[in-house]
Amino acid sequence: xxxxxxxxxxxxxxxxxxxxxxxxxxxxxxxxxxxxxxxxxxxxxxxxxxxxxxxxxxxxxxxxxxxxxxxxxxxxxxxxxxxxxxxxxxxxxxxxxxxxxxxxxxxxxxx
Amino acid sequence: xxxxxxxxxxxxxxxxxxxxxxxxxxxxxxxxxxxxxxxxxxxxxxxxxxxxxxxxxxxxxxxxxxxxxxxxxxxxxxxxxxxxxxxxxxxxxxxxxxxxxxxxxxxxxxxxx
Numbered sequence: 001x002x003x004x005x006x007x008x009x010x011x012x013x014x015x016x017x018x019x020x021x022x023x024x025x026x027x028x029x030x031x032x033x034x035x036x037x038x039x040x041x042x043x044x045x046x047x048x049x050x051x052x053x054x055x056x057x058x059x060x061x062x063x064x065x066x067x068x069x070x071x072x073x074x075x076x077x078x079x080x081x082x083x084x085x086x087x088x089x090x091x092x093x094x095x096x097x098x099x100x101x102x103x104x105x106x107x108x109x110x111x
Numbered sequence: 112x113x114x115x116x117x118x119x120x121x122x123x124x125x126x127x128x129x130x131x132x133x134x135x136x137x138x139x140x141x142x143x144x145x146x147x148x149x150x151x152x153x154x155x156x157x158x159x160x161x162x163x164x165x166x167x168x169x170x171x172x173x174x175x176x177x178x179x180x181x182x183x184x185x186x187x188x189x190x191x192x193x194x195x196x197x198x199x200x201x202x203x204x205x206x207x208x209x210x211x212x213x214x215x216x217x218x219x220x221x222x223x224x
Contacts, residue, residue, distance in 0.1 A: 034212055043201055043215035051210060089154070091213075098144060098169065099213060103153035 002027045006090055006102035013080055014110050021075040021105045023090030028068045031095035035064050035075050038087045038104070047088075048075070080109045114138075117202050117216040125224050130189045132219050134202030140214075141207040143185040145169075145177065147198040148218075154201070160185055161207075192223045 003026045013019050023033070032051050036044040048057045048064040050073070056065040063076040077084055087106045091099040115136040124130050134143065145157040146169075156169030158177040166177050174196060176188045185204075189196055202216040 032210065036215075041218075043217045044203075044213075045215070046212040049210070049212050098156050098159050101154045103151075 002030075002092060002094055002100045004090055004092055004100050004102035006088075006105050008105060009103065010106040010108075012108040012110060015080060015082060017080050017109075018076070018078050019080055019107070021077070021088050021090075021107070023073040023075070023102055025071045025073075025092045025100075027094070028071050029094065030068065031093040033064075033066050033073050034091045034093070034099065035062075035073075036089045036091065038089060040086075044089060077107075080107075082109050082111045085109050115202060115204055115214055115216040117200075117219050119219060120217065121220045123222045123224065124192050126192060126194060128192050130192050130221065132187045132189075132200055132202075132221070134185045134187070134216060136183055136185075136202075136204040136214075138204065138206075138214075139182055140204035141182070142205045142213075143179065144203040144213070145175070145185065145187045146201045146203065147171065147196075148201060149198050157187065157200075189221075192221075194223050197221060197223045 005024045007022050034049045035047045038044045050057045050066040061078040066073045085108050087104040089104040090102045118133045144159040146154045148154050155171045160166045160179045163182050200219045203213045205213040
């Protein structure tokens with residue numbers, strides 16, 4: 001059974017810092033990996049999707065990497081801002097079955 | 112409105128009552144999903160549907176019923192609400208293409224007294 005773990009569960013950083021969020025999964029047979037953002041009281045919004053054949057994806061200040069063989073992904077946020085404060089969730093797609101989600105990392109960026 | 116909507120956004124009910132949460136998407140996505148989100152448990156899949164009239168159980172289906180007579184609608188019914196079903200419920204949808212992401216609704220906050 002696929003399991004997704006995100007460490008740390010919570011993170012607080014000063015504005016301007018570069019930071020890395022970690023995601024690990026137990027079964028490397030995945031179709032893709034996705035990072036979502038969730039603001040308090042809101043639904044999830046997709047940030048980045050990495051296909052299993054890709055190593056990384058970038059969107060603005062966000063960069064996500066994927067190492068299937070080791071079962072790891074990282075989300076790198078450059079020059080963090082208070083508006084980046086949210087919960088970030090990682091999810092893997094086993095293919096033709098629903099996404100498997102981690103429990104998320106709650107990020108606070110302090111001005 | 113384009114996108115995925117959920118109604119009601121907030122609901123208070125009593126133990127034993129039947130409650131139906133509505134989900135509607137305007138994209139004609141094949142897949143639709145219902146999750147519940149609770150502190151300490153994260154997102155847990157309740158039911159999903161690959162197309163109209165096709166539904167499958169997720170991780171926590173007990174106490175819930177779904178139907179999908181039309182592609183765009185995927186209602187979730189709590190047949191006899193229990194306090195343990197107090198949660199935030201999210202509906203989501205995506206196309207049949209595996210390389211596409213999943214889109215989430217804004218959620219329904221349900222309190223069972």
